[in-house]
Amino acid sequence: MNRVTGISAAGPTPRPKPAAAATAPGFSVAGSPPETVQETQPAQNIELSAMLALQEATSDTVQDKAASRHGQALLQALAELQKALLSPGQDPEAATARLGQLAASMPQAAAPALAALLESVRLRAKIECLRRGVEVN
Numbered sequence: 001m002n003r004v005t006g007i008s009a010a011g012p013t014p015r016p017k018p019a020a021a022a023t024a025p026g027f028s029v030a031g032s033p034p035e036t037v038q039e040t041q042p043a044q045n046i047e048l049s050a051m052l053a054l055q056e057a058t059s060d061t062v063q064d065k066a067a068s069r070h071g072q073a074l075l076q077a078l079a080e081l082q083k084a085l086l087s088p089g090q091d092p093e094a095a096t097a098r099l100g101q102l103a104a105s106m107p108q109a110a111a112p113a114l115a116a117l118l119e120s121v122r123l124r125a126k127i128e129c130l131r132r133g134v135e136v137n
Helices: 048-086 092-104 112-131
Strands: none
Touching: 048 092, 048 112, 092 112
């Protein structure tokens, strides 16, 4: 039995070393291949065309994200116009002007489904602008 005589600074606790696993002669696990060490091959040079293809694929994603953000801003402007029309004292002309600017500068989306959705939102915004005398190109 060890006796505690006081408090001292903590030091690293020695850990017992595990004994080497010895296998019995003739013992093997079915289906496991024998352990072999394989040398790794150096990294292959990446071709410029592969890098350009990857960049093009990610640019579509960036393009879709930008178009989606613009579509969200367009929906927000439609909501602001609705609020301005329903609230007395609000200026619907300023909201209509902002809506017209956003509808005129709509970026193209790369994904066909997103492009169709954004075009329908843009059409709705153009209709609201035309109803209030603001032409959108």
